[in-house]
Amino acid sequence: MYLKLIRLLMAGPLLSVILNVHAQSPVIISKDIRLPQDTTISNLLISSLNGFLAQKEHPAKNNSYVLKDDLPETAILLREMQGIEQNATLNDINFYKPYLTNIIQLNSGDFIIQLSYIGQSANTPVIRGSYRFMAKKQDDRFCFYSPLRQQTATWKTKRVNYITCYYKDTINLAEVKSYKRTLDYYQIKLKTPTRPVRLYYCDNSSEVLEVLGVDYIANYNGIKNISRTVHENNIDLVLNGGYTTGTRFDPHDLFHERLRLVMNPDIINRPVDEGCAYLYGGSWGYTCLEIKDRFKKWLAANPNPDWLTLYLSVANFEAGQKPLKVAYVLNALIAQKLEKEKGMPAVMELLSCGKREQGDANYFRTLEKLTGITKADFNIKMAALVKSVD
Known part of the structure; x- marks a missing residue:
């Protein structure tokens, strides 16, 4: 699909479908994209997608096109999409455009959406980021959410007090207990609330991004370890992809994170x-x-x-x-x-x-x-x- 899209970019302009006048970056759709045959559903899906993208710079809880049941997972995915249009080198805040690269209809009301942000420099297409998310019809619109739960449905779970760990094969419980002790220490010191923690024990940055719904982000080229945390719906959601220091949990970064729960x-x-x-x-x-x-x-x-x-x-x-x-x-x-x-x-x-x-x-x-x-x-x-x- 990406090769086909690049060939189209080189050959000439794409068909742009703009169904939401409020969208800052309306999605661009190639004539080769197979939209749903039901034109009412198709129009509603694209209109909702444009609404979702138009609000992506806002807090996820304020985005009216986010599926609220999956708010924490989608909040992390949206963070990875924020500012994706910008090209700092060229001082262009809208350089990369959203191109629809695939729609897969699962049933009458559920879809998988694939989207890439692409710009052109010296007649060469440049991909800044590619994403996958789920779409579910709700009343007068489609709502979008991260595929994290679907991607990790077969993972095992282990409870350590208020922390629920999700992992594929093995987990280092000594690390998790050390992480909990550090959390407890900061919660007492900073007076932050003790809330349920959902901890996804990923191998590296590639797996963190994959389960989240990020296929590619140019900024992460060559980066082996990342972790992402969000605090929504009265839970702490943590996607941990290890650290380069040899320990999975960094107490230094954890202090910064916990401080921001109680201080602007x-x-x-x-x-x-x-x-x-x-x-x-x-x-x-x-x-x-x-x-x-x-x-x-x-x-x-x-x-x-x-x-x-x-x-x-x-x-x-x-x-x-x-x-x-x-x-x-x-x-x-x-x-x-x-x-x-x-x-x-x-x-x-x-x-x-x-x-x-x-x-x-x-x-x-x-x-x-x-x-x-x-x-x-x-x-x-x-x-x-x-x-x-x-």
Whole structure:
């Protein structure tokens, strides 16, 4: 089908069917696509598809063409479709167009839809992403959903307290129990709710995408491991495809994820967020103690550094494939001291001081309020703080 579509692209324009005037990117349909013979069903299906695509940048729960029974699964699939039209290199926000590549009718009200986002550069078709989703007729429209449940219907299940694991053959229960302990730790620290977790134990990024309904995304070329999480319908849905650090669950990334359950991402200060993730979850497979040890070795070789310059420039103290940053360690030490002296609410206040800005004025304003440390005496106070690294 893709080869046929590419030949059509090279040969001339395709027949575009636009049945929803509100769709920003109406689906393009080749004359070779076999639409349902019932024209009423065919028109309704394409109209609904355009409505679904027109709302794909919205939260999935607000998309009126998403099947609500499968909201969590479809929310992850929609995340993989968001912004797919854009070509940053060409500064074109609508470069890749949605082409219908296949429709399979399962029965009178259920279909499988295949869709590819394709652009043309120097007369060469370029595929940005290809997707599969299910369509089910409901009242006056078709609703769409991820094929995740169908794809994993034969998988085994294992319950570990509030976590239900889905896997093909084997599962490492020690890993899952460690994951639960880390979840429990963050839930107590951040006061996030304990909700049922559905954990899909995938082998790699390819399997995560396959069961989700993603056939191809250009950005993932060569990437072996990814994981995806969504919080919808009062459950946490996790598709875990392993990590390159040698452990399946990364406590650093898990801190970022859990924080966003209780704090709007728009107010989170990244250097503080990363510092807290260092403190509570380590980074790149290193524990917090290991990061501190590496920091002390760097400090011994670089005495009397300019802490303010290093902070503002977000400089590395270790580079390479596992970079570690001075600003993040300093914030880890500040957060550790704050929590000890004033409790976790003070740490949360620093975390929520706002996105990083030029000169970090919002950060230093909140830091002074909570600790008395100013931008003017940052070098002196940090020199004293790093001496207390345990």
